[in-house]
Amino acid sequence: MAVDAVLLLQFGAPVAIAAAGETLTQKSGVINIGIEGQMLAGAFFGLLVDSITRNPWLGVLGAVGAALLLALTFAIFSVYLAADQVVVGTAMNLLSLGVTGTLFRAEFGQTGTLSTVPLLPNWHGLDPIVVAGMLGLCVIAFALKRTKWGLAVRAAGEYPDAVEAAGLSVHRLRMQAVTLGGMFAGLGGAYLTLVFTPAFAENMTQGKGFVAIAMVTFGRWNSWRVLVASLAVGAIGALQYWFQAANSAVPYQLFLALPYLTSLLILVIMGKGTRAPAALAREFRRSS
Amino acid sequence: MQAVALFGLLLLTLVVFRLPVLPSLQLLYEGALGDKFAVGRTLEKATPLLFTGLGMVVAWRAGAYNIGGEGQFVIGGLSGAWVAKIALGHVQPSGFLIAIILLFSCIGGGLWAGIAGWLQVKRGVEAVISTILLNFVALQALDWAIRGPLQQKARELPQTENLPDAMMLWRPDRQTDLHAGVILALLAAVGIFIYLFRTVGGYRLRLVGSSPGVARASRIPSDAVTVKAFLLSGALCGLAAGVEYTGAAGLIGNGFSQNWGFLGIPVALISGLHPLGAILGALYFGALLAGSENLGRFTESGPTIVYVVQSAAVLGFIAIGAIKRNAPAPMEAEA
Numbered sequence A: 001m002a003v004d005a006v007l008l009l010q011f012g013a014p015v016a017i018a019a020a021g022e023t024l025t026q027k028s029g030v031i032n033i034g035i036e037g038q039m040l041a042g043a044f045f046g047l048l049v050d051s052i053t054r055n056p057w058l059g060v061l062g063a064v065g066a067a068l069l070l071a072l073t074f075a076i077f078s079v080y081l082a083a084d085q086v087v088v089g090t091a092m093n094l095l096s097l098g099v100t101g102t103l104f105r106a107e108f109g110q111t112g113t114l115s116t117v118p119l120l121p122n123w124h125g126l127d128p129i130v131v132a133g134m135l136g137l138c139v140i141a142f143a144l145k146r147t148k149w150g151l152a153v154r155a156a157g158e159y160p161d162a163v164e165a166a167g168l169s170v171h172r173l174r175m176q177a178v179t180l181g182g183m184f185a186g187l188g189g190a191y192l193t194l195v196f197t198p199a200f201a202e203n204m205t206q207g208k209g210f211v212a213i214a215m216v217t218f219g220r221w222n223s224w225r226v227l228v229a230s231l232a233v234g235a236i237g238a239l240q241y242w243f244q245a246a247n248s249a250v251p252y253q254l255f256l257a258l259p260y261l262t263s264l265l266i267l268v269i270m271g272k273g274t275r276a277p278a279a280l281a282r283e284f285r286r287s288s
Numbered sequence B: 001m002q003a004v005a006l007f008g009l010l011l012l013t014l015v016v017f018r019l020p021v022l023p024s025l026q027l028l029y030e031g032a033l034g035d036k037f038a039v040g041r042t043l044e045k046a047t048p049l050l051f052t053g054l055g056m057v058v059a060w061r062a063g064a065y066n067i068g069g070e071g072q073f074v075i076g077g078l079s080g081a082w083v084a085k086i087a088l089g090h091v092q093p094s095g096f097l098i099a100i101i102l103l104f105s106c107i108g109g110g111l112w113a114g115i116a117g118w119l120q121v122k123r124g125v126e127a128v129i130s131t132i133l134l135n136f137v138a139l140q141a142l143d144w145a146i147r148g149p150l151q152q153k154a155r156e157l158p159q160t161e162n163l164p165d166a167m168m169l170w171r172p173d174r175q176t177d178l179h180a181g182v183i184l185a186l187l188a189a190v191g192i193f194i195y196l197f198r199t200v201g202g203y204r205l206r207l208v209g210s211s212p213g214v215a216r217a218s219r220i221p222s223d224a225v226t227v228k229a230f231l232l233s234g235a236l237c238g239l240a241a242g243v244e245y246t247g248a249a250g251l252i253g254n255g256f257s258q259n260w261g262f263l264g265i266p267v268a269l270i271s272g273l274h275p276l277g278a279i280l281g282a283l284y285f286g287a288l289l290a291g292s293e294n295l296g297r298f299t300e301s302g303p304t305i306v307y308v309v310q311s312a313a314v315l316g317f318i319a320i321g322a323i324k325r326n327a328p329a330p331m332e333a334e335a
Helices: A002-027 A035-053 A056-080 A085-108 A128-146 A148-158 A160-165 A170-194 A208-218 A223-246 A252-270 B002-016 B021-033 B036-061 B069-088 B095-123 B127-147 B181-198 B200-210 B212-217 B222-249 B260-270 B275-298 B304-326 B330-334
Strands: none
Touching: A002 A035, A002 A128, A002 A148, A002 A170, A002 A208, A002 A223, A035 A056, A035 A085, A035 A170, A035 A208, A056 A085, A056 A128, A056 A170, A056 B304, A085 B260, A085 B304, A128 A148, A128 A170, A128 A223, A148 A160, A148 A170, A160 A170, A170 A208, A208 A223, A208 A252, A208 B127, A223 A252, A252 B095, A252 B127, B002 B021, B002 B304, B021 B036, B021 B275, B036 B069, B036 B181, B036 B200, B036 B222, B036 B260, B036 B275, B069 B095, B069 B127, B069 B222, B069 B260, B095 B127, B095 B222, B181 B200, B181 B222, B181 B275, B200 B212, B200 B222, B212 B222, B222 B260, B260 B275, B260 B304, B275 B304
């Protein structure tokens, strides 16, 4: 039973944590395609800091810090310079792939596993990252719904002109939402290297960040529904282990592709008319 | 000016990763342009980059965010390998079959992108997400195919049968990697240039991308144009794979795509989404990739260092563009 919970979380938890942050980011009107790269940076720098300091807690800090830097860069380009969010996000993903891949070779050579690096404590699948991620999710859900700041963030995503008219800065709110969201992606990335096996591989996130973005749409920008969606897709990702064990006639690659296919299928079924923030992916230029 | 900036970014990247600058530059140069083998490698790597870069130019000009070049490349390659396997069971190898392989690669890649285009138009699924998700599906399809229906007869390795020599593209010099695909890529660049800037269809495509409102007012069927852009974009990525298959690789295994589809995006972006500019972009990054192979022989680095240069270049171009755009026009400044 405990093992099953672990399998469920293995795919679902990093997606859920990243999706929690992306929900906040998108609520402010920014779609951050770059969370894939921020997760990857989290996974790599988490392990790197851990291997240097021999302290997995510092590793988590390193992961979140690295993702924060990337998210900040993304925000400067897409918010302040008002550049196309998809272009910047794609460039950031490539940057992260390049930096982590290059440093990985330089620091660890060709081998990936570092068996001597300490991992975070783990109680039957429950670990500090999952706990922190879920607490963070609660805070985001509460802040978005019940605080003045959350209202302002949502307004920046729905009707930015009103925010400016009220004397608040759309740019500042979006910067905050993007960087906070990026930190969640880093935390989700750290889960991949600091919880089960201390190993990194080039491009090891394998699209989990993109799946998280799909889950935000699936959960209709509601923190709790996004969480349920992420865990559901995690369960589908875990199916492969059972089917592999069952030695079924269906090719195992189908099960590996299933989380992506399911995400796509869900978006297809939902179709148009989702309640996306009205100003999502629209850059805001201040009229002076 | 841009060449200087790109070179500066390369220097900066070397410094940041603590590689010895001058020896690294020499290794890069030797690997990219040092002798005829190096030049051959550069051109061989520029070829798929140019095809996928053109694919991205076409899509992004139409406002269609195709990030799934990777998946379209893979499916294109598999389509080519599939038709090759069927054909070789019945007829003798011939140059005509190469053309058939390339055609099927186009169709495969085009249809794979077409799914995303159709879903965007009909179901409102953002292509940014769907094309990426389709990449991962395509990669699993590749793994399945080369361990299943398309695997070599000996069934020893997860890869397809080698193409017979008669079904490989022409090579001017058997010692180098250079093959006729580079000519096809250049022709494609000119073709896409003519299409985009000298035909009505290309004009409409650009209009849908640059001013959707005007396009709608002019009664241009935007949805149809968008789907067409996806099909053409995917076909170019598929063709990249067909040319890679028949020109360089000769077989398809798990390492068939060296991120070619993904790397087409920076090629397109730094060329300002211009088909002829993409030639220069592909040559520059092709040279860097060829050079980085040589660099990797002597230092702990690999092609990933090129990704850093590429992404930094894209960000640099964005910054310059944004600063130009945000700067007040001279008239306003005086007022």
